[in-house]
Amino acid sequence: MEFTLPFTIVNGGEKLTFLKSYFKDGVEVLEGINEVQPKAGPPMHIHYLQDEGFTVVSGKMAYQLAGEPVQYAGPGDSVLIKAAVPHKFWNDGDDMLVVKGFITPPDNFIYFLSEIYKSIEANKGRPAMYDAAYLLNRYKSEYAMTEIPAFVQKMIFPVVLFVGRLMGKHKKFAGAPLPVK
Numbered sequence: 001m002e003f004t005l006p007f008t009i010v011n012g013g014e015k016l017t018f019l020k021s022y023f024k025d026g027v028e029v030l031e032g033i034n035e036v037q038p039k040a041g042p043p044m045h046i047h048y049l050q051d052e053g054f055t056v057v058s059g060k061m062a063y064q065l066a067g068e069p070v071q072y073a074g075p076g077d078s079v080l081i082k083a084a085v086p087h088k089f090w091n092d093g094d095d096m097l098v099v100k101g102f103i104t105p106p107d108n109f110i111y112f113l114s115e116i117y118k119s120i121e122a123n124k125g126r127p128a129m130y131d132a133a134y135l136l137n138r139y140k141s142e143y144a145m146t147e148i149p150a151f152v153q154k155m156i157f158p159v160v161l162f163v164g165r166l167m168g169k170h171k172k173f174a175g176a177p178l179p180v181k
Contacts, residue, residue: 003110011117012125013040018110030106033057036097041090043147049180050142052081052103054089059097063089066146086146107180112139115173130164133157139179 008017015035022029036059044066054061055078063079064070066086073079081087091097103109115135119127127135136145137157164170 003114007110009114009117011120013037014042014117016113016117021106024104027105029102029104030109031100031102034097034099034101036061036091036099038091038094038096042088043145044086044088046084046086046144046146047081047103047109048084048142048144049107050103050105050109051083052087052101054079054081054099054101057098057100059091059095059099060093061089061097061099062092063087086144108139108142108177111177112143115176129156129160130169133160134164134170134173137161138173138176141179141181 003018005021006017006019008015010016013036016032017034018030018032020031022031034054041062044064054063054073056073056075058075061073061077061079062070063073063081064087065081071079072092079089112135115131116127119131122128132145132148133156136143136148136153
């Protein structure tokens with residue numbers, strides 16, 4: 001699935017604009033800018049295949065790697081999250097947090113986040129259960145949400161996927177790109 005850059009997605013607490021894509025040392029790099037409302041940010045998650053970097057333009061970013069204490073970054077500070085490291089970040093200030101960032105290689109990052117953001121917007125703050133189950137199952141080689149309890153992911157999600165398929169909910173993902181193995 002191709003996206004024309006720049007491409008913007010919004011989920012209420014975040015506005016993420018993918019600006020450009022290029023190759024460096026034979027690997028694709030996707031750059032963007034993220035505007036994060038106070039106290040907003042994604043939950044603990046993993047990009048199994050991608051490195052992700054941020055440079056704070058304005059505001060105060062808090063971030064945490066799994067099992068480590070919260071750290072902070074301000075204007076001019078950069079943070080690099082290596083592939084397969086569980087992490088989260090949020091706006092820890094009272095003003096808008098603006099960060100420039102990159103992800104490499106992007107693989108299905110734009111598609112995955114676009115669909116999650118659409119579902120969050122449609123459901124006023126949380127993705128629909130079927131959408132989360134479908135996307136996290138389809139792209140399990142690429143992404144994980146560690147704050148969703150294992151019981152939900154292993155026991156509830158398969159039931160949600162089965163019932164959702166019977167109801168035809170999978171049809172909205174008909175053009176979904178293949179996962180990266």
